[in-house]
Amino acid sequence: MSEQVIELEVRDVTIKLHRAGSGPLVLFLHGAGGVPQWLPFFDLLAERYELLVPEHPGFGGSDDPSWIRSMPDLAMFYLDLLEEAKLDRVHVIGNSLGGWLAAEILIRDRSRFRSLVQLAPAGIRIKGVPGGDNFIWGPEEAVRNLYHDQSFADRILALTPSEPQMDLMLKNRFTVAKLGWQPRWFNPDLEKWLHRIKLPALIVWGEDDKIMPPAYGGLWRERLPDGRLVMIEECGHLPHVEKASLVARHVDDFLEGVVA
Amino acid sequence: MKLVSFHLMPYRPLDLAEAAKYRSPWVVLPNRLYDPVKGAEEYARHIDALVYAEELGFDAIGVNEHHQTAYGLMPAPNLIASALIQRTKRIKIAILGRALPLVNNPIYIAEEFAMLDNLSKGRIIAGFVRGIGSEYHSSGTNPYFSHERFHEAHDLIIRAWTEPGPFAFDGDHFSLHYVNLWPRPYQTPHPPVWIPSQGSSETVAWAAHPERKYPFLVTFSSGDLVARYHNGYRDQARQYGYEAAPDQLGWACPIYVAQTDELARKEAGRALETLFNDFLRQSFEMLMPPGYTSIGSMKNFIRNRTALGGGRLSAEALIDSGTALIGSPRTVLAGVERMRERTGFGILVALLQFGILSDDLTRRNMDFFAAEVMPHLKG
Numbered sequence: 001m002s003e004q005v006i007e008l009e010v011r012d013v014t015i016k017l018h019r020a021g022s023g024p025l026v027l028f029l030h031g032a033g034g035v036p037q038w039l040p041f042f043d044l045l046a047e048r049y050e051l052l053v054p055e056h057p058g059f060g061g062s063d064d065p066s067w068i069r070s071m072p073d074l075a076m077f078y079l080d081l082l083e084e085a086k087l088d089r090v091h092v093i094g095n096s097l098g099g100w101l102a103a104e105i106l107i108r109d110r111s112r113f114r115s116l117v118q119l120a121p122a123g124i125r126i127k128g129v130p131g132g133d134n135f136i137w138g139p140e141e142a143v144r145n146l147y148h149d150q151s152f153a154d155r156i157l158a159l160t161p162s163e164p165q166m167d168l169m170l171k172n173r174f175t176v177a178k179l180g181w182q183p184r185w186f187n188p189d190l191e192k193w194l195h196r197i198k199l200p201a202l203i204v205w206g207e208d209d210k211i212m213p214p215a216y217g218g219l220w221r222e223r224l225p226d227g228r229l230v231m232i233e234e235c236g237h238l239p240h241v242e243k244a245s246l247v248a249r250h251v252d253d254f255l256e257g258v259v260a
Numbered sequence: 261m262k263l264v265s266f267h268l269m270p271y272r273p274l275d276l277a278e279a280a281k282y283r284s285p286w287v288v289l290p291n292r293l294y295d296p297v298k299g300a301e302e303y304a305r306h307i308d309a310l311v312y313a314e315e316l317g318f319d320a321i322g323v324n325e326h327h328q329t330a331y332g333l334m335p336a337p338n339l340i341a342s343a344l345i346q347r348t349k350r351i352k353i354a355i356l357g358r359a360l361p362l363v364n365n366p367i368y369i370a371e372e373f374a375m376l377d378n379l380s381k382g383r384i385i386a387g388f389v390r391g392i393g394s395e396y397h398s399s400g401t402n403p404y405f406s407h408e409r410f411h412e413a414h415d416l417i418i419r420a421w422t423e424p425g426p427f428a429f430d431g432d433h434f435s436l437h438y439v440n441l442w443p444r445p446y447q448t449p450h451p452p453v454w455i456p457s458q459g460s461s462e463t464v465a466w467a468a469h470p471e472r473k474y475p476f477l478v479t480f481s482s483g484d485l486v487a488r489y490h491n492g493y494r495d496q497a498r499q500y501g502y503e504a505a506p507d508q509l510g511w512a513c514p515i516y517v518a519q520t521d522e523l524a525r526k527e528a529g530r531a532l533e534t535l536f537n538d539f540l541r542q543s544f545e546m547l548m549p550p551g552y553t554s555i556g557s558m559k560n561f562i563r564n565r566t567a568l569g570g571g572r573l574s575a576e577a578l579i580d581s582g583t584a585l586i587g588s589p590r591t592v593l594a595g596v597e598r599m600r601e602r603t604g605f606g607i608l609v610a611l612l613q614f615g616i617l618s619d620d621l622t623r624r625n626m627d628f629f630a631a632e633v634m635p636h637l638k639g
Contacts, residue, residue, distance in 0.1 A: 133397075135397070135545065135549060135550075136283070136287070136288075136397055136543075136545055136546060137545065138543055138544075138545060166559075167555070170550070170555050170558065170559070171555065173550040174404065174550045174551050174555065176550065177402065177403060177404045177549065177550035177551050178402070178404040178405075178551060181396075181400075181402040181403065181404065181549075181550075182400050182401065182402045183400075184400070
């Protein structure tokens, strides 16, 4: 499947947007790692949907405006983007930080959305159940702790990133710290508004997630008015990477139900 | 030359073999390894060593702030400064420094310094730092906003010291309706401000600015890096249109003096190695949390570190690189003079106790330094 890369200007910010497929609109909001490569999961979705994968401001090939200082800022930026690009009837999928972002957007304005898929989202907290501290982990540890199946980590660790790739990783890491260092990976004012996300929602969690504890899946299901939870066996923090076809199937079934 | 006797107050009874099993002696080292009975004795002995500096004729005693680490037992350096004030008469007390971005209301730092300045009748030197990277892990402070918070806290503290209160302070990080310091500082316009730093170019440009001209102290770097940072400050000052004075440039360096080079290395070598390999051991992720420096500075750091190679640093390597001055009076003096020729620096911050160095050797080192090195630097 060929993916198209376009630039989109919203206010004073130009972002990089990947696009593939046709059909109902699916917006994928990436996590802390950005979009360093096009994923098999994206190809699977693009078979039946028009898939948009933007790189958030501050990540990858997108601008890094200094006025975006928090997740709520980023959410408001996306509401501007949706309005300017006239995106409507959107199915949004978010992973980790991208799931947090999806929730921040939807509690503010869900009118342009039809459904939500959360893949191990950050954004809320259970007191006494801390997540993993991926800011203190070393480079190998950080990669290994993303996955249950270590062959995924082995393949990544065998690669030596080029200088431009290193630059992008640093850029992403800086933005992630800006948005998520304190309080770590959550907004204390998010959970109490999740009832406003009156949309069909699918929550997917790897049973062996070492970053966002699987217990958080239960809290999301409780707080979202119309959420169902699917736990994935032998899977870490990136279900769409580690179990791409299984997760794509779950998403497909879910979206089919919503669209029908 | 101004001479500061500086101390980190390490927890020397640390079980180094046990500590080596953990990621670092910072942030995550279980505090069951701290024994309060031994620790209390450490405080007493370290304070004795600090106080002794007055008798020996140093210009200042230096203390500093670090958190959640066996490297130093001074999370609240102003408490130590307060004790030192009561046990000394004339010597200056330099707090090198307090970490401004880590607090949520910098007024408390302004107040504490003002209190110390009154308690000591004007013997305080106020160091301002950002805290090292690990402190952003231990405090939870967002490193991305470290520079912003530092500058804003600095402005607030200087205004609190110098402007008639009450007034309002409208910052992005600190917003206060009433700034009205009781007590005001004893010194006019305020205690001297020094900036200890690991040499980031952003900090140099800021410290050297003509409005500030803050003395800039380079800590724990090879001789070449110290010279590069000092001369970077000099260049910056010239760009601002003035020549940096000697007392704008400081060098913090572990120093050990004995009769001969051989004896000095024998007595202090192991202690020096424990400072750099055991007490300072931190990963890149701990030292350089994202945003703590610019991306450019961070990449330089990665490059320098890769060039150094991994593994333990030997005392020999630390001495050869000019990171520490260990040797006979002649050797140590030559090391100081060489740096003075290279950079014209005028503040020597001598770390005369380091790592596991014992009380006896510390005392002997201080005596030797005062008798054999100090007169040449004071003359």
